[in-house]
Amino acid sequence: MAMAEPRARIPETAAPARPIYEIERLSKTYANNRLVALQDVHLTLRKGEFVSVVGSSGCGKSTLLKIMSGLLPPTRGRVVLDGRPVTGPRPDIGMMFQQATLLPWKTTIENIVLPIEIREGRAAAKAALPRAQALLSLVGLGDFARVFPGELSGGMAQRASICRMLISEPAVLLLDEPFSALDELTRDFMNMELQRICAEQEATAFLVTHSLAEAVILSDRVLVMKPRPGRVVEEIVIDLPRPRTLEMINTPKFGQIVGHIRDLLGKEAHQ
Amino acid sequence: MTDTPDSRDTVWVEHEALIDRVPRWVAMLALAVVVVAIWDLATARMGWVSPIILPSPGETLEDLIFVGKNLLTGGYMLEALWTTTRTVFWAFLLATGIGFSLGVLVGETKFGERAVMPYLVAIDTMPKVAFAPLFIAWLGFDIASKVALAAFIATFPIVVSTAAGLYSASENERMLFKAMGASRLQTLMRLKLPNGLPHIFTGLKIAAVGVMAGAITGEFLGGGRGFGALIRQSASQMDTPRVFALILYLSLLGLALFFTVAWLQKRLVFWNKANQPIGAA
Ligand SMILES: Nc1ncnc2c1ncn2[C@@H]1O[C@H](COP(=O)(O)OP(=O)(O)O)[C@@H](O)[C@H]1O
Ligand SMILES: [Mg+2]
Numbered sequence: 111m112a113m114a115e116p117r118a119r120i121p122e123t124a125a126p127a128r129p130i131y132e133i134e135r136l137s138k139t140y141a142n143n144r145l146v147a148l149q150d151v152h153l154t155l156r157k158g159e160f161v162s163v164v165g166s167s168g169c170g171k172s173t174l175l176k177i178m179s180g181l182l183p184p185t186r187g188r189v190v191l192d193g194r195p196v197t198g199p200r201p202d203i204g205m206m207f208q209q210a211t212l213l214p215w216k217t218t219i220e221n222i223v224l225p226i227e228i229r230e231g232r233a234a235a236k237a238a239l240p241r242a243q244a245l246l247s248l249v250g251l252g253d254f255a256r257v258f259p260g261e262l263s264g265g266m267a268q269r270a271s272i273c274r275m276l277i278s279e280p281a282v283l284l285l286d287e288p289f290s291a292l293d294e295l296t297r298d299f300m301n302m303e304l305q306r307i308c309a310e311q312e313a314t315a316f317l318v319t320h321s322l323a324e325a326v327i328l329s330d331r332v333l334v335m336k337p338r339p340g341r342v343v344e345e346i347v348i349d350l351p352r353p354r355t356l357e358m359i360n361t362p363k364f365g366q367i368v369g370h371i372r373d374l375l376g377k378e379a380h381q
Numbered sequence: 382m383t384d385t386p387d388s389r390d391t392v393w394v395e396h397e398a399l400i401d402r403v404p405r406w407v408a409m410l411a412l413a414v415v416v417v418a419i420w421d422l423a424t425a426r427m428g429w430v431s432p433i434i435l436p437s438p439g440e441t442l443e444d445l446i447f448v449g450k451n452l453l454t455g456g457y458m459l460e461a462l463w464t465t466t467r468t469v470f471w472a473f474l475l476a477t478g479i480g481f482s483l484g485v486l487v488g489e490t491k492f493g494e495r496a497v498m499p500y501l502v503a504i505d506t507m508p509k510v511a512f513a514p515l516f517i518a519w520l521g522f523d524i525a526s527k528v529a530l531a532a533f534i535a536t537f538p539i540v541v542s543t544a545a546g547l548y549s550a551s552e553n554e555r556m557l558f559k560a561m562g563a564s565r566l567q568t569l570m571r572l573k574l575p576n577g578l579p580h581i582f583t584g585l586k587i588a589a590v591g592v593m594a595g596a597i598t599g600e601f602l603g604g605g606r607g608f609g610a611l612i613r614q615s616a617s618q619m620d621t622p623r624v625f626a627l628i629l630y631l632s633l634l635g636l637a638l639f640f641t642v643a644w645l646q647k648r649l650v651f652w653n654k655a656n657q658p659i660g661a662a
Contacts, residue, residue: 181559199562211553214652215575228561228571258652 130314131155131178131282136187138173143185146339147173151187153333153342155282155314160305162317162325163333163342164371170340171318175286178316179203192281201229204280206288210267212259212274219243219255222273229278238277245273248310249303265296269303276311283308283315290319298356301328305354322368322375327354334374344374436622444626452630458611465608466634468524468596472531473638476588480536481581484543488577489569498544505537510598517603526603531595535588542584546577579653582646589642593635608634 131154138148147170155161163171176182178189180198189196191203212221220235222242227235246252249269259267268288275283288304289297301324308315319325325332326348334344348367350358358364400408417438423429425437432440451458483501486493513530520526550573558568600609608631615623 179560181556199560201562203560205557205560207553207556209553211551211557213554213572213575215650224571225561228558228563228567260652 127156127158129154130157130192131316132188132190133178134188134190136174136177136184136189138170138177138182138185140173148177148184149339149341151340151342155316157314158312159331160308160315160317160329161331161333162319162329163335164319164322164325164375165335165340166337166375167320169335169337171335172286173340174335175205175284175316175318179205179284181205201225201278202281204275204278204283206268206271206275206283206285208287208291210259210264210271212262212267212270214259217256217258218251218262218270219246221259221270222246222277225274225278242273242277245276246270248307249273264292265300268292268300272304272307276307281314283313285315285317287319288317289324290321297324302356304328309353322371323359323364326350326364326367326371327356327359332371334371346371433619433621436625440622441625444622445629448623448626448630458608458627461606461608461611462630462634464524464606465596465600465631468527468531468599468607469592469634469638471524472528472535472596473589473592475528475532476535476539476592477585479532480539480584480588481543483536483540484581484584485547485569487540488544488547489573494544501537501540505541509534509595513599513602516599522604524605524607527596527599527605527607530599531592534595535591538587538591539581539584542580542582542587543577546580546584547573548577549580550576578646578650582642582650585642585646586639589638590635593631593638597631 133151133153136148136151137146139146151174153161163174165171173182177184178196180189180196180200180203191200196203212218213224216224219239219242222245223235223238226238243252243255246255249272251266251269251273254262254266254270259270262270268291271288285304289300292300304315305328307313315328317325317328327350329348332346332348333342334346335341336343346367350364350367420435421438424432424435425439436444448458450456452462453459483493483497487498487501488494510530512533513526516526516529516533520529547569554572554576555568558572563571596607597609597612600607601613604610608627612624612627612631615627
């Protein structure tokens with residue numbers, strides 16, 4: 111697969127890109143304040159950055175993502191995207207979940223323009239079809255536009271849902287374990303696709319995962335979360351060169367980074 | 382397998398059962414032949430059963446032909462069938478309209494779920510046929526009272542299946558629509574309704590059966606000019622072969638309604654092969 115020219119993504123050395131997402135003192139409690147899902151989370155995403163969050167199951171990763179996307183109101187704190195506070199779902203926020211969730215009664219391409227149809231109506235959706243077709247080609251589904259999702263494999267369905275996320279040209283991509291339902295081979299491939307797409311679209315991405323290797327291979331920074339109460343305890347800058355390749359997984363340096371994160375998580379788990 | 386030269390060549394293969402290799406229409410025809418043969422034996426040949434209780438196949442066939450001729454030549458029976466058809470048609474339409482509206486109210490609003498549904502469940506547990514005298518008293522002996530009874534019986538399955546259909550959208554799908562900023566109406570029209578169609582059609586099929594039962598019951602109890610009245614009349618004259626023949630023709634009406642609904646379902650719910658969530662690995 112041809113790799114796109116990597117763009118500069120060196121937030122530390124070059125002039126730092128401008129912050130696009132700012133989250134301050136974010137807290138969320140569930141069940142009438144008895145369950146603290148998130149406590150005092152601070153984080154900043156800069157334009158074009160790829161940041162991942164790892165942490166054990168139930169530590170509040172999905173909650174964080176839902177608040178960032180405006181699907182869930184925070185109990186306390188501020189979420190600001192592009193200078194405007196997030197108070198609900200917004201077209202400049204792209205979301206992707208573990209399940210592709212394509213509507214089976216619409217063709218693949220109709221599914222992809224669905225966000226446009228909902229926000230701007232059928233005429234706008236129709237006008238967006240060529241753009242949807244281009245996106246499908248971008249993810250290698252150019253020939254599957256008129257096919258119903260029932261005929262797509264799990265990996266193809268997830269690629270289609272990437273297109274649906276990109277059709278609104280979001281400023282940030284929020285990804286909640288997008289490939290964890292896929293088999294390992296498909297998953298590796300999808301991760302490389304995701305890297306390429308993010309590079310081509312100059313996207314800012316925030317990925318939730320429980321796979322350390324996936325987080326390290328894709329990210330500029332990895333945030334480590336600790337449960338009860340959910341909070342970010344550590345930030346690791348991944349200074350592997352770009353573009354990343356699957357071969358890097360076998361290098362000692364990669365192993366070191368993953369080991370370091372695993373130690374951090376393990377230490378938390380034993381507390 | 383006896384001419385296999387070497388036993389090591391023998392592989393374990395699956396043998397299709399005989400019944401799997403017989404085409405369906407052959408199996409159906411075979412069963413019909415057997416049943417009619419036993420029927421014939423018990424009535425015409427051996428006289429085990431009195432003709433008043435069970436006419437022979439020959440007598441039934443004669444009456445089938447007689448009624449068929451009357452229907453084809455536009456006789457009084459065709460008029461009766463037409464009356465019943467109209468009753469069934471209007472009742473089904475009415476039940477669909479009311480049932481669907483109530484189903485949306487119950488499935489989409491808290492008020493409907495909490496305040497309306499308990500009453501519907503309470504009414505649904507009543508023997509609805511018992512309301513027939515009331516409908517006749519209110520609406521008279523014309524088809525209106527039969528339409529009302531049939532619609533009354535058929536409404537409830539549509540309410541329940543519509544509400545269940547609206548509930549059936551998954552958490553992921555709801556979240557997707559929320560993330561796209563969809564309004565409540567958009568979520569209803571573009572997600573919950575299409576997603577609920579398989580459920581709704583299940584309710585419509587049950588209603589198609591119920592509407593037939595309701596219409597005929599109404600005609601039994603309320604007289605009038607329908608097929609039900611003809612059946613009752615023949616039965617009171619102990620004309621059992623005629624009753625059999627009339628019921629067979631009546632069942633064609635029920636089948637026509639049922640298969641119209643099934644056909645519509647196939648057209649509208651084309652995507653629902655096994656009702657599997659798409660993209661789930
Ligand atoms: N709607 C909810 N109501 C109550 N508790 C919830 C809700 N959603 C999540 N939680 C709880 O909040 C915690 C964090 O959940 P979540 O954000 O889904 O974790 P993760 O995605 O990291 O696995 C868990 O303990 C979970 O049980
Ligand atoms: Mg989660």
